[in-house]
Amino acid sequence: MTDDVLAEGWTLTADPATLPSGLPAALASRLVSGVPARVPGTTHTDLLAAGLVPDPYVDRNELEVAWMKRVDWSYARPLDVTPAADDERVDLVLEGVDTVAAVRLDGTVLARTANQHRTYRVDLRDHLCPGPQVLRVDLTSALTYAEAEAARLGPRPMAYAQPFNMVRKMACSFGWDWGPDLQTAGLWRPVRVQRWRVARLAGVRALVTVEPDGTGVVEVVVDVERSGLAGGEVPLVVTAHVAGAEGVVEVRAGSTTGTVRLEVPHAPLWWPVGHGGQPLHDLHVELRASDPAAPAGPRGTGPLLGAWSRRIGFRTVELDTLPDDHGSAFTLRVNGRAVFVRGANWIPDDHLLTRITRDRLAGRLDQALGAHLNLLRVWGGGIYESEDFYELCDERGLLVWQDFLLACAAYPEESPLREEIEAEAREHVARLTPHPSLVLWNGGNENLWGFRDWGWEPELDGRTWGHAYATEVLPAVVAELDPTRPYVANSPTSPGYDIRDVHPNDPDHGSHHQWDVWNRVDYTVYRDEVPRFCSEFGFQGPPTWSTLARAVRAEDGSVAGKEHPTFLLHQKAEDGNGKLDRGMAPHLGVPSDPDDWLWAGQLNQARAVRFAIEHHRSWWPVTAGSVVWQLNDCWPVTSWAAIDGDGRPKPLWWALRAAFAERLVTVQPRDGRESLVVVNDTPVLWKATALLERQTLGGDVLARAEVPLTVGAWSVGTFPVAAALRTPGDPTAEVLVVSLDRRRAVHTWVEDVDLALDPTPFDARVHPVQDGYAVEVTARSLVRDLTLLVDRLDPAASVDEALVTLPAGARATFRVRTAATLDPAALVTAPVLRSANDVVVAARAPGA
16 A cells, blocks of 8 residues: 655635625735645644734634634645556545535545544545646535534524534534634645555454453454455455464455454553553554465465554453442442542643644643543543544553543434434544543533533424434444443433433432532532532633733733733633632632732632542542543633643642642541541552641641551541541631641631731742752741742743642742743742732732
8 A cells, every 4th residue: 555645735725705805805815816735734724824814812813813714715736646557446535624525626526524523535546637636625614514504403402602513523613611713624634645456454443351360352353445446355364463462364255354363361451540550562453465375274475455553551441330329330440440530621732733743742641640630531522632642641541531522512313413423433433442541432521411401402392412322323333343441421421320310410320510619609519519420520710821921911912901801802701700709709809919810810720629629539439530620721711721721730730739649638527527538549558647736827736636547558548636636716827737648738717818827927048959949938827828930930930849838837849940040039929929828918908
């Protein structure tokens, strides 16, 4: 097989009939005459490269490019391909078309597409001529198409105004409560011409299991496509080998599938991060024509027709959803071991998808590891991620929960949508089978919940809404193509129950989304329920200051204030700022100064999520997972993300790092009184003595006790706190400090707004070091959540710790890494060095 990638030589043009009348004449002329384009690419990236549109992520430029979503576009290039020989196939392969298109060669329609998530292959033999021809892909506005489908089929309820549920395009392309409305169009994955003879490898599925005796088993299921030409109906031979095991099978003439079974005795197991290693093994598959001159048996010495390679890992995965005394479980087991899921939801890392590189993904996944995550949920309003994403997760031991791409809407079950959804599911289930990191298939996001709670039924008036996708179509695809992994109908869901009998978002059954917090109630309400598995919860916070300074600016170039139109364009949540203020008011107050408000919003986000995670973890094994919304952002925005759109960790990232640490010490309520909860998510017994002290904020010890404790591997221990320690004399002036093996928990009996916090509670010194600065802080009184916002001095700077709470007398050293020369005095004063103390004082100030 030969493979010619068509990356260069493309021209992008706009259909003049669809250009808006108010567009500048010079720009319209350029678009009609043609702009150089590159594939993979989209209209936005190509016009950006040509300097014809402003960066849609900056300031209010999203509005400046809104016209693009109504335009019809064309990508064209010369195609000079030698016509096929009599025994040869020549195929055009389009790995990703965004989205509604007609593919033409010299004006002849070769294919029509209406699905961003599918690969298309076209036989070119009857269309090739000697000399150059013109390959053209004409793209119709996906929004126009979706609106026409809504009119044809009847509208269906959805979370947003535009009918993203009527076309198989990335749902968040139409805008979300954290993302821009850009609606790209283009050829977003490679286009290639492939020449081949006799047969080709059309698909390989690697179904990996481990037998009870430790034997690793790989069933390699191969689908072949025959050329249909002379010599194409010969017997074929498939050979496969991995980790010293080899196998071969003959695909007889007329057949198009074969299975090779490989067995690896004592296979080394692949484990999630923190549970063991991640050994990966190269699996190689070859397709050859049978050699009639070879000895009897499968004759795998003929010409090589195709080859395929992936790395696999040996592991088993199960999802326990059995009823128990608390409702119904939702516990992931890998290699037979129950795993507490420390996770985050994942969205596309850039709204302009073609800019996502392997290096960028590696950096983001390393940030996930740095926050002690062991699972990412690929959310159903985005995309099936690239091979790079899953390979990198395999290497790091990051588990992947994969949604099918249905989110927050009713989806018609009529043609052609039903066939498109099944086709894309079949393609990606088959594609992703080799990856040990992939542990769960999920039928969609909040669709079952939406039907029950969001007033859909009257609006639907009996029309289809996608129930069959979750309960029939998608589970059947998984059962057929990937029986090695569990499937659940939705997130949230109550497995085993009809949605009318048990609510799909019942916290006692299956997976649960908690959005009353953030939308309606204070974050302390997290403790009012003990969910079996919380697969979505979260709280908003602004991005880092440097990201705002680059992309969210007022007319004078300064960072836009929270009520400025630019800031509000980058705040997509309904009443988002109002919810931020109401959320911080009972805990930190609401400062009036913009710098103080920014810090308070980031800090309150971090605290809210940490509060929830520590609660969830304290209830293991009843609660078996905590998956925060969300890890990453796709552009600069105020959102629920821990890492902002420029890739910088927000304070929330540090909260995840602390709350998801393998060993955690926390004070939690049990039976109306404080208890010490010790979480040991490691394979080693934790035996130590905890020191508990009730102190004044100034450090005077009022009561003290030592508590010997032992907590088993992968376990949680709960220990009572003596009355003298949990009963303050003055709740506004006292604190409970728990110290255990260099870990510390600090518990207060009132919120920070009611604590008598010292506004200047520490001394700080700065020392230059080889790669930056060391900032040493000594507390004279209780310091809450001390943090260095070093990006305010150098956007490229980083720090090794944040959100550090210091009781009086405690010390901490922060390492600041930077290549810049910084002002030492600026490092130890606001707005760089911050704590809850100064934001509370700011909120109390007159006029705040």
